[in-house]
Amino acid sequence: MSSVVRRWRPGRPVDPHQVIGGLRKGPGDPAYVLDPGRRTVWRATRTPEGPVQLRLTPYSSMGEVEAEAWGPGTAWALDGVPELLGELDSWDGFAPLAEHGALVDAARRFGDFRVPRTRAVFEAMAAAGIEQVVTGKEAFRAWRVLLREYGEVAPGPVAPDGRVMMVPPSPEQWRLIPSWQWLRAGVEGRRSRVVITAATRARALERTLELTDSVEIERRLRSLPGVGVWTAAEVRQRAHGDADAFSFADYHVSRNVSYALTGEELDDDATAELIEPYRGHRYRVQALLALAGIMHPRYGPRKSLPTHTPGATHRLR
DSSP states (O other), rough: OEEEEEOOEEEEEOOOOHHHGGGOSSSOOEEEETTTTTEEEEEEEETEEEEEEEEEEEHHHHHHHEEEEEEEEHHHOOOOOHHTTTTTTOTOOOOOOOOOOOHHHHEEEEEEEOOOOOOHHHHHHHHHHHHSOOOOOHHHHHHHHHHHSSSSEEESSTTSSSSSOOEOOHHHHHHOOOOOOOOTTTOHHHHHHHHHHHHHHHHHHHHGGGGHHHHHHHHHHTTTOOOOHHHHHHHHHIIIIOTOOOOOOOOTHHHHHHHHHHOOOOHHHHHHTTTGGGGOOOOHHHHHHHHHOOOOOSOOOOOOOOOOOOOOOOOOO
């Protein structure tokens, strides 16, 4: 299959993986592969025009990114490369406070970071629904199992590591996954219902891209049963490019951010007060500190994957 190549020239260094690396669901993700030698990202996704495989190769010394795409969604994907790599994001109004030295340092080190905008709301919602209330390792395994079983082989070549890229299922395909297959992937009914319900309202979810009011976007996302503040924030970060969508209700994020800024581990309410001066850029604070690798101390043994289906929870995330 032939490809189409475009060069995007933002006039600044862009590391695609640094910008969109948060879309990768672990190193075994069938829809996202990083070639570390060239820092090239291979991404498979579903567009309004159909499936596409996108390869993003940075040429930082020239301030360019080469984008190559295969499949029916090629034009849509290539048109969206600037948004995907954060062209619409702005640091205007963001100024780390001097007393927050870790953030000052992170902003200096990662000054080229931008918040991405995938324009794929349902895809972000499906991933976030699977990630609710479990460890990243559990969520990544579920994503990998479901994509390999129900995804679509991506158009174009295999990835550099020989991996066959898989496009995430369409909303209709997600709805047809049998309950026992969800359980086999380790996704109990409470989380699978979030994905299935979102699939029935996929068109309405995509229409939130037309909105500019983040409060209204969050309200519409959270109108879905099972979608709380955390899930809505994850979708806004990925699909809408919302630099203020802080991941409240996450077990680690508030602890990580507060520890980085103050040396203390604070809960959501106290962290919200701490980062209030950064309103409009609160997710940027979270992302920069994550790139810097600053985390609160972890105690006890690392949690292992369960041998049974994860238990249901009634807490909305």
